[in-house]
Amino acid sequence: MPKTKTSKNTSGPKRARQLRADELPTREQLLEALATEPDVKGKRDLAKIFGIRGEMRKPFKAMLAELEGEGVITRTRKALRRTAALPAVTVLDIPTDADPDDLHAFPAQWNDEEGERPRVQVLGGRDARVVPAPGDRILARIDAGEDEIPHYTAKAMKILDKPRRAHIGIVRMDEDGARLIPVERKQKEMRIPAGDLGDAKDGDLVEVEVKLSGRLMIPRAKVTNVIGNPMSEGAISLIAIHSYEIPYRFPAAVVREADEAKEAGLKGREDWRDLPLITIDPADAKDHDDAVYAQPDEDENNPGGHIVYVAIADVSAYVQPGSALDREAYLRGNSVYFPDRVVPMLPERISNDLCSLREGEPRAAMAVRMVMGADGRKRSHSFHRVLMRSAAKVSYQQAQAAIDGQPDDKTGPILEPVLKPLWAAYEAMTKAREQRGPLDLDLPERKILLDDKGMVRDIHVPERLDAHRLIEEMMIAANVAAAETLEQKRSPVMYRVHDEPSGEKLSALRDFLGSLDIAMKKSDAVKAKDFNGILAQARRANNIEQVSEMVLRSQAQAEYAPENYGHFGLNLDRYAHFTSPIRRYADLIVHRALVKALDLGTGGLSDQEALKLPGIAQHISATERRAMLAERETSDRLLAQFLSTKIGARFEGRISGVTRSGLFVRLLETGADGFIPASTLGEDYYRYVEEQQAMIGERTGEKFGLGERVTVRLLEAAPVAGAMRFELLSEGTRVNPSSIKRGSRRPSQSRSFKGRRKK
Structure with missing residues (x-):
């Protein structure tokens, strides 16, 4: 076979393999070339590597077509490459319409440029420790077999919670065009360029894909699907239904x-x-x-x-x-x-x-x-x-x-x-x-x-x-x-x-009750009756709301x-x-x-x-x-919508949660929940004291604890996210600042020295 000329250009396919003029490369040689030659783009490059000419071109082309048909190699645009292999441990999604008696799954994450997602057979049996079902997302151990063409099988290691859809929100029109109000509280608003709005109108709930644009890589939204208009359809629940991918139309x-x-x-x-x-x-x-x-x-x-x-x-x-x-x-x-x-x-x-x-x-x-x-x-x-x-x-x-x-x-x-x-x-x-x-x-x-x-x-x-x-x-x-x-x-x-409370939760409850002078036995072998005794003590001490909230939090979640x-x-x-x-x-x-x-x-x-x-x-x-x-989220959205016309109004509530970031308050009249950032609490540094479920002023000893009654002013309501922000108007109780134990960490945003709130 005549030698192939070697190009001085460093790009492109490398030297020809030594084959006879009437010889085709083996399947192994072809796959090795695709795996080791980064500059191979297609059939022509492979032909150069192996010196394929004349009458050998037709059988060579047929050989490539056969490998592609078997799924051993993949064509992406004009390039050929060996089909990607799955990692030994992979997250798989089982289709909802999969046969329960013959389960199959596909990789949850897959680059479309690698070709069609591989189908994976999910193994089961009497000895299986994890038994998945149609619609599940699983973490699985993968076996590709020993053939050239991977025949993937999987043994489920764990059933995972499926993540919520990444980007859905409500379209809002303003003088600058359109913007997306995300349903997720932690996601920020995004602009929707004029050409990416599609058929969406103001108030529509939409699915979007996020694109990064400009040197600053600013996220922009492109509408991919209009779900509906919760306001005009009178169904705020549409947001949660699509956010959590709850099936709501019967096939x-x-x-x-x-x-x-x-x-x-x-x-x-x-x-x-x-x-x-x-x-x-x-x-x-x-x-x-x-x-x-x-x-x-x-x-x-x-x-x-x-x-x-x-x-x-x-x-x-x-x-x-x-x-x-x-x-x-x-x-x-x-x-x-x-x-x-x-x-x-x-x-x-x-x-x-x-x-x-x-x-x-x-x-x-x-x-x-x-x-x-x-x-x-x-x-x-x-x-x-x-x-x-x-x-x-x-x-x-x-x-x-x-x-x-x-x-x-x-x-x-x-x-x-x-x-x-x-x-x-x-x-x-x-x-x-x-x-x-x-x-x-x-x-x-x-x-x-x-x-x-x-x-x-x-x-x-x-x-x-x-x-x-x-x-x-x-x-x-x-x-x-x-x-x-x-x-x-x-x-x-x-x-x-319904499992009994964990030792860790009981310990936290015991510390909290101790701060209220309510006794709880030290043994972790508790029964429901023991909690009823604690609640009876709390009623007599007139702090049943605080104690009920903590007792509820100490409980495990019921399941099947x-x-x-x-x-x-x-x-x-x-x-x-x-x-x-x-x-x-x-x-x-x-x-x-x-x-x-x-x-x-x-x-x-x-x-x-x-x-x-x-x-x-x-x-x-x-x-x-x-x-x-x-x-719960739908109720939060409805309540935020209901109260959005009452910005600046005062309400009575109880502290329903204490974190290092601030206080959660539940309004007594409506049950609506809102947040007070730690940085707005008052004229002090406030530390989060976990064992007391409270924020306590480092200098003044002012304390805001779980279950305490407070007066707040509504500053902001975001109906789409179901979120509200309050300003605290009432004074806290006073305790000795020394009750702040060493190691109680200061909230990351509690450095404000704002004056006491105006009543």
Whole structure:
């Protein structure tokens, strides 16, 4: 083979490899050249390296095409390169529509210039410590195999929380054009160049990509998608829905499957249609998934006892494992409740029709019959798959009013035969509850009422009635019964678990309580009753708000798990969610497990589902946390919008959080949260004293502590971010400055010597 001339230019492909005129390079030689020759740009460069000429060009070109078709090499624009290999440990995203029985994933981060993202097979099995599911993001150990073409497999090491979308915001028009108001509090505003606005208009919620421009690399936004206009659509929740990527539109296949569902009949069920079960719900409830009834127990061996019936909509009759409905319900994990809308776990045909226990209409249900002693303790129970018919639909307020002597046309006829026996059973059950001693943190929950435009009309704390507590107590009893039955049948269980507080959190709480002269035992072996004793001391000392806040912070977060470690807050050894399968996937899993364990017909838990319980538990625990954050942020935005017209107004509030950066204050009237930077506190250096959860003046001893009541002025409200900034108007309490322990760090922004605030 004639030698190739060597160019004096240092750029371009290097010398030709020594091949015969009729010889093609091997696949290994080609791949080595692509990996080691940085100047190779395409076929022509490779041909020069190997001296390919004349008749050899055609088979050489075919060889390259074959390698490209197999995915061994990648064409990017006009260049060829060897396909990039995945690192040994990689973050992968499993598509939401992946087959749960044959999972695959793709790299979460991928340079498109490297070609198409490689597909990775996710391995599982009985011995897998982490069991992922469709829609999950995982940290995985990668095996590429030993072939030329990587055949990637992965073993999940950890399920990760997916990050929120990086850049969404609201478009605002001004005299200079358009700007983006980010939904993230920590992100700054960006300008949107005129040519990058697209079809977006003032007030639109948009997705953008960020570009850096100019020598100063100033970030600019380019609109890539117009999501909608929360103001004109009256749905502030749109921001949180898209920020947290909450699925809110049902795919056509899911809607079609729901619409085609046939109403369950009596076949394979017990007939409970004559049992006067009733639903007790909020007055504005659109679906009714639980019904109750109680009667005196006539068994002479149980004097003063009661029989309590709890019937729950039988979602498992309509949502079969592996169906489109099931996959979508799993993906959502739970319903999400916003002040302006509900994002349901299941389509309306299921949640508001077939599985809503409507008054006077036959409905399929899973029911539990519980025998209670006069002391309120459960003596026995049994589960049944039934066809029931609600005798009445009443609100909490109606039921309570009837018991209090003011029945109406609806509750009058059922007062003696239904409501009074229910209350009698409840009164017995409260004895057992008091004996058990669950954590008694009865914190008020505000309800935001909206007007026709989706803006705040009113904020109030609904009265906590015995009717609420009755339903709560009967649902807890049913949930315990479900867990006990599944354990007795040696069935897999999706537990609702709540771990005891960590030693570190208990130590912090103990230090805080010590600063208030409230005693707490030094042992880390605490029970819910111990916290109730602390709360009782706090009520007597008139600082219940401070102590309640810290006790709440000391608690672990409840979650779902196939392993049981009890429910600390309820002081229960075993607990499972059974009573809301319309809105929680965990409850649907428990229903299926009961159907399978008790041989109650079709729709039971499959063996494949049972193997995946660890992954399902991790996923639905994450979707629950996502829902809580999205709901809280939406409330913050609505409240910031509501108060944005009251800049400069004074409010009463309580310090709800203390950090090195400043104070968080929750307004008493509305529950709105805002921030006071440490640099604006007053005429002193303020140190953050963690053990007291307070900021204390270094010189004056002025103290601002958790739970203390303060007066503030609203300085700024940012509705899109749901943030508010306050000015502190009231004086703090005075303590000895020596109470600041050594090592308590000064806030990074607390160096201001501003004068005392004007009242």
